[in-house]
Amino acid sequence: MKLGKRWLPAHILVWTYAVLLIVPLYYFLASAFKSNEEIFAHPFALPGSLGFGNFRTAYDSADLGTAVVNSALVTVLALALTLLLALPAAFALARSTGRLASAMEKVFSLGFLIPTFAALFPTFLLAAATGLFHTRLFMVFFLPATAMPLSVVILVQFMRTIPREMEEAARMDGASTYTVLRHIYIPMCLPGIATVLLLNFLTFWNEYLYSLVIIGPDPEQRTVQVALPTLKAITGTDYGVLTAGTVLTLIPVWVVYTVLQKRMQQALINGAVKA
């Protein structure tokens, strides 16, 4: 087929790229079922057995069950708080046309300039001063603060695409400001909200440094990113166990991406058609 031949280079590039992505993923998953010796002697061979010994060891040794619950707890509450704060802020900024609003929007953007590491010590002092050091609650408050610049900037852009006439029509029907936000802006911004949720989910779930310092190493409170490195030993890490532990902690991320995202897209399409 002529078209096929013309597209051959593109096919080759796409498949090469796909292989480049799949090979490390395969290596990662296969290693979770292997011993150190198998990993280093035959890195790309299929595992000798598909036993779950490494997974059991990782789960029990690092108490990953509790850690996953803690991470989920912090992530979900922080996401909820992020939306609770970012939506009204973005709504106000998107609808305002004055200089003050423009300045406020720039202030939010300035948040991008603060390096994460630079805020560690002041954040620690704040946690100690508020009596929330060694608690997950502090992280629930802190993570949304770090996510506000990105969340507000994204949501403002989405909200600006909504025609003013929609709001004016609602106002004529007696809608309050809250009603306009709740029934017009939020439904029409679901793509933006989904984007904010997904980006922040990954950031919150993978956060390590602050969780280590602020929440600390208590197995009852620590997040999965703090629990996982305890599977490393300075005198010989069992990479099979470490990889198995990593796979376990990635399952929630995989669930969110493959199930929730798909359903979000369905809901978005549904909402858009109705609108």
Next chain:
Amino acid sequence: MHSPLTRRGFLAAGSGLAAATVLPGLSACSALTGADSDPDTLVVHSQLGTTAPGSPTYLAALDRFREEHPGLKVKNLINGDDLAQVYETSRLARKEPDVVMVNLYDKTLAWTDVGATVDVKGYLDDWGLRTRVLPQALAEWTDPKGRVRAFPYFATNWPIAYNRSLLDRAGVDAIPATGDELIAAARKLRAKGIAPVTVGGNDWTGQKLLAQIIQTFLTEDEARHAYSTGDFGGRGAREGIEYFVTLRDAGVFADKAQGLTSDSMTTQFNTQTAAIQSAMSSALAKVPPKVARHTEVGGWPLADGAAHDKPTILRTYTLIGFWISPNGTKKIDAVEKFLRFMYRPDTVARFIRESGRDMALRSDAVSTDFPLVAAAQRLGSTVSQALLPDVYVPPAAAQPLITATSTSFTRGTSAAKVRAALETAYRSA
């Protein structure tokens, strides 16, 4: 096509998911704030508890302690390499654990001075535990002002492990005893595709081996001076650096050693891709039985004119100690019970027998299930001992020295540049 999920459905599902996640967490933990300092709970911060050597024995010991002291709860906090940093931040917030189990190195060297932990000399005497400690251990844990920094616990021998099977395959008949023999062995091993000496040139394992090799031409006092002050300009130190550079450029160390870590080192040795490593007892205990069967332990080969008369090894009694925090002094009765229990001969013996740990305490137990650990214990006077620099290196120079180590293991770096890198590590500190 009708979508299976409407916008309202999506919101409901999201809320449900959030509730399902949050509610069990809240009910299980009662709050997000966790348990604050409980007077009936002894909090121990340790590197043991997951996969570190000795963890199962330690966790079993904690269980036995809980059984013997039903009114006293023990909470075990676990960290790896970042334990010191986590402890220090906890201390700054006055929420530090009561007892810390960590080695004497880098940041921890400053803890007694800055009041992050307390002098335990008085407790050691009051509780009658001094006689349980090996004299060398007590000396190493005592600072220049006479304060005992912590209760000594784990020690380690740090010999060189030689895989005889790989050496035989390469045609190396005897364990190298001199630098020339080591270079010849390295050439034969490389010809067979086997890495000679594997070492974590990018971390503390490389730093220790480099220090051991430099000390080939140094007496103990000279080594102490060099590592306390960062003055590597003496004749012995310069000759030691030149010896190291000669070995390195002759291909004695595994390829790209400057980027390897302790992890990659032990993995290379345990998977038989490398024939020789400098291994502390805990690493020797993790050598797989089929490799251990063909492994011998000994010292590092010497050069002509060396200050030592036998191949050298490292030994230290500062591997893990029990440090008492200011918070721990408020629960000193609980701390006393815990330390008396951990110092008990039966507890100590289990660490030796079950985990192959070397102890800083007196014990008749032998690591029979860990032949390499036992072999290292038996080396005795058949080897000469180099000074482990950990206690003498100023805390601020510890990390810069790791960077200097990586530079040193990079092929082509001259002896003068190695010396400059080492001295710069002290100056920048």
